[in-house]
Amino acid sequence: MIEWVVTALRGNPEVALFLAIGVGFWIGSWKFGSFSLGGVTGSLVAALVIGQLKVDIPDAVKTVLFMLFLFGTGYSVGPQFFRSLKGDGLSSLAFTIVHCAAGLGTAYLMARLLGLDLGLSAGLLSGGLTQSAAIGTAAETIMELPLPEAERQLLASHIAVADALTYLFGVVGPIWFLTSFLPRVMGIDLKAEAAALESKLGIKRAAPNVLSAYQRFVFRAHRVEGPEYIGKRAADMEVVGNEGRMFIERLRRGDRIVPIHPDTIIERGDILVLYGRRETVLDIGPRLGPEVDDPELLDFPIKVARVIVTNREIAGRSFNELASWPPGRGVGVRSVVRGGKDIPVSPATVLDVGDEVELIGPQPTVDRVALGIGQIEIPTTSTNLMLVGICIVIGAFIGLPYLMVGSMKLSLTTSVGVLLAGLFFGWLYSVKPSFAKIPDASVGLMTQLGLAGFVAVVGLHAGPIFVEAVRDAGPRLLLGGVVVTIFPMLVAYGFGRYVLRMSPILLIGALAGGQTLTPALAAIQDKADSQTPVLGYTVPYALANILLTMWGAFIVLFRSQFG
Numbered sequence: 001m002i003e004w005v006v007t008a009l010r011g012n013p014e015v016a017l018f019l020a021i022g023v024g025f026w027i028g029s030w031k032f033g034s035f036s037l038g039g040v041t042g043s044l045v046a047a048l049v050i051g052q053l054k055v056d057i058p059d060a061v062k063t064v065l066f067m068l069f070l071f072g073t074g075y076s077v078g079p080q081f082f083r084s085l086k087g088d089g090l091s092s093l094a095f096t097i098v099h100c101a102a103g104l105g106t107a108y109l110m111a112r113l114l115g116l117d118l119g120l121s122a123g124l125l126s127g128g129l130t131q132s133a134a135i136g137t138a139a140e141t142i143m144e145l146p147l148p149e150a151e152r153q154l155l156a157s158h159i160a161v162a163d164a165l166t167y168l169f170g171v172v173g174p175i176w177f178l179t180s181f182l183p184r185v186m187g188i189d190l191k192a193e194a195a196a197l198e199s200k201l202g203i204k205r206a207a208p209n210v211l212s213a214y215q216r217f218v219f220r221a222h223r224v225e226g227p228e229y230i231g232k233r234a235a236d237m238e239v240v241g242n243e244g245r246m247f248i249e250r251l252r253r254g255d256r257i258v259p260i261h262p263d264t265i266i267e268r269g270d271i272l273v274l275y276g277r278r279e280t281v282l283d284i285g286p287r288l289g290p291e292v293d294d295p296e297l298l299d300f301p302i303k304v305a306r307v308i309v310t311n312r313e314i315a316g317r318s319f320n321e322l323a324s325w326p327p328g329r330g331v332g333v334r335s336v337v338r339g340g341k342d343i344p345v346s347p348a349t350v351l352d353v354g355d356e357v358e359l360i361g362p363q364p365t366v367d368r369v370a371l372g373i374g375q376i377e378i379p380t381t382s383t384n385l386m387l388v389g390i391c392i393v394i395g396a397f398i399g400l401p402y403l404m405v406g407s408m409k410l411s412l413t414t415s416v417g418v419l420l421a422g423l424f425f426g427w428l429y430s431v432k433p434s435f436a437k438i439p440d441a442s443v444g445l446m447t448q449l450g451l452a453g454f455v456a457v458v459g460l461h462a463g464p465i466f467v468e469a470v471r472d473a474g475p476r477l478l479l480g481g482v483v484v485t486i487f488p489m490l491v492a493y494g495f496g497r498y499v500l501r502m503s504p505i506l507l508i509g510a511l512a513g514g515q516t517l518t519p520a521l522a523a524i525q526d527k528a529d530s531q532t533p534v535l536g537y538t539v540p541y542a543l544a545n546i547l548l549t550m551w552g553a554f555i556v557l558f559r560s561q562f563g
Helices: 002-011 013-028 039-053 059-083 089-114 118-128 133-142 149-186 190-201 278-288 363-373 385-399 413-431 440-499 504-514 518-528 534-562
Strands: 217-223 246-253 256-258 271-277 302-309 332-338 341-343 356-362 374-376 402-405 408-411
Touching (some): 002 013, 089 504, 118 133, 133 534, 149 440, 190 504, 217 278, 341 534, 518 534
Antiparallel strands (some): 246 256, 332 341
């Protein structure tokens, strides 16, 4: 039976690939406290084991999967990447460059000190900095070197070996460093620091799956009997009270519900629907007249819509500033998503191009406000594969031109070209959503399946030499991995703390972003009992995904040229 399975896997390598992915995501789901390997690393581990059977998969499969991953990654972080190139994003850009440069420099120096070959050097970087995408750019660069084919294949296989050995501490180390070690060094309590930042930003906490019974905005129906309101224009009644604004949304006159306009003259006996802050409506309503129960009048559509911010007059303004924006009349904000992460909503929250804002309010009002902010996101399950295919081709052609330096061919490589194409079209979606829309689920499939499949192919190729490579270089790699993981965070901490003067909570979140480590962000938020660390995380995460992916090629070039 076992012999039949082995023969079947060798004869049908595509089955071995999907077996590695399936088993890998199962392994990646194992929980050890709050720690898990994740599906991508699990796929690499599973592939290294299955690879002992000497399953041969064409390199073209690996390349296709990696291109899908790179395009999906670029597309998802494009808006954040371009946002960092201007205004307040420049400090995040500087922070991330320092963090990532320290990572590349540390990996290079440790590889030289430990005498690692090109493949092990690249794997030390990808595993120590938990950026599996660097495996691909490093392998592509190795395959362009003027070396014998057998040597290039061996070096490329070594990348997966070193990545697998160093990745574990690459995940566990930052979680310990950011949630325990660093707070002690700074002399702060994460919960107290997060609570202070929430208070400063005007953020109110809410327990998961729990809603407050208190509703800030209310709809109430009142019959007009107060003499001071009879004969007034509807617009004149939409006043600013002591506590806030009040709007008139609906009107019943006799037994008819009639359209209401700013110039509508209010008559005795009219029943008006007042909408606004609770305290304002409760103050003005009784003076208008008695409250009435009118289910028909109060039964009108309330719309919830997700809107992508494209209006540059809105971008850069806080909700506090937008409170007096005339087109924003009568609409509330439920959530804001930036770079795929929910960010806290408060009066101090500043919107930017590409943010996804969830609005709630009367349907016509929401539609009007949405047009002023940007474009309503229309849910779709259809993926524009024409766009995906053409973008990948464009990116590949961007990376094809090369320059010969001696016997070495230097180019962006097709991988980096596809990544750049993804960045551009991801940004284009943030400003022209109707043109470049790719559903989130499709982007998620490209990134997860693309990277997991890619590392699984790499692992299957590396399987036969894994045991020997670990025996020869295992202890050195483990030591080097610890240094590569921790030292860049120390450098970035010093830069953020003493040069940029970042808030401790935002700094810790930014460090997790610079490591491109979502599990670390989750651990920080759990320890701080707050979502605020995500405010520092999003931009460094987007930038570091790009830089660390390219570092795979850089470390191979540096080691091949400078030793």
